[in-house]
Amino acid sequence: MQEKCVRLEADGITWGPHQGKPIIRDISLSVAAGDRLAIIGPNGAGKSTLLRCLYRGVRPQRGLVRLDGIDLWSIGPREAAQRIAVVLQETPGDFPFSVRDVVMMGRIPHRRGMARWSEEDHAVTATVLLRLELKHLALRQFASLSGGEKQRVLVARALAQEPELIILDEPTNHLDIRHQLEILDLLKGLGRTIITTLHDINLAADFATHVAVLDSGRLTGHGLPTDVLTPERISSAFRVEASHQVVGDASHRLTFSLR
C-alpha cells in the first residue's frame, strides 16, 4: 500500500444554499501534508458544510480549495475520490454487505468501469483488514457490528481507497470513551493528512496537530491547539463558561459550566 500525504488550502471559501444566506463565509485555512486538523464549533456552526466544500461535495460559491496547489474543481470527481477518502456519520448499516465488501468499496475509484476486482484490489483489501485488526470480522454482516467495530470498518474502507487525505465527520460519535480513544489513536497511526470534526474539545487538543474553531459560519481561530483553545475563545463560541485546569503531567484541560 502506498503511503502518501497531501497539503490542502482553503482560500476565502463561502457556501450557502441557492437563494439562501451563506452558511460558511470567507474561510481560509491550510493543512500541511501529514498534519491532523480538528474542526470544532457549536451545533449548526457549519462544520459539516465546510467539510463538504473540502472534499468536493459542494462547490464553494466564492474562494478555492487547493490540493498541493491545484484547484480541487480542476480535477475530476474520480481523481478527487482517489485522493480524498471521506468518512461520514451515515453508515450503510441497512444493506446486506459483509465487512470485506464494505472495505472493498474503497477500491471503487480505482476500478475501471464495471471490471471485476483486480488482484491489487483484493491485496489492498486484505492488507487493510489485517492492519486494522478486522480480519476475524471479514465475513460478518456490517449491520451486525457494534458501533466501535463499524467505525473501524469505515476507516478501513477509507484506507483501502489509498487516499492522500482522509476527511471525517464526527468519527467518535456514539462511541464510549475507550472506543473514542482507540479510533483517534488508529487515525493518528495512519500517516495521512487528516481533517476531522470533533465535538470533544479536550480530545481534539490531544489528537490534532492543529485546530480550527468555527462559530456561526466564520473561522474564529486556526493554529496550534495550545494557542487556539483559549477559555475566552471557547466561552464565546459555545456560550459557556470555560476555564483551564492543570492536570497530572502539567498538561491543560478545559472544564465547562453554564454561565
Ligand SMILES: Nc1ncnc2c1ncn2[C@@H]1O[C@H](COP(=O)(O)OP(=O)(O)OP(=O)(O)O)[C@@H](O)[C@H]1O
Ligand atoms: N443544503 C442546505 N440547505 C439549507 N440549510 C442547510 C443546508 N446544509 C446545512 N444547512 C444548515 O446550515 C447550518 C449548519 O449546518 P452544518 O450541518 O454544517 O452544521 P454543523 O456545525 O456540522 O452542526 P452539528 O454540530 O450539529 O452537526 C444548519 O442550520 C443547517 O440546517
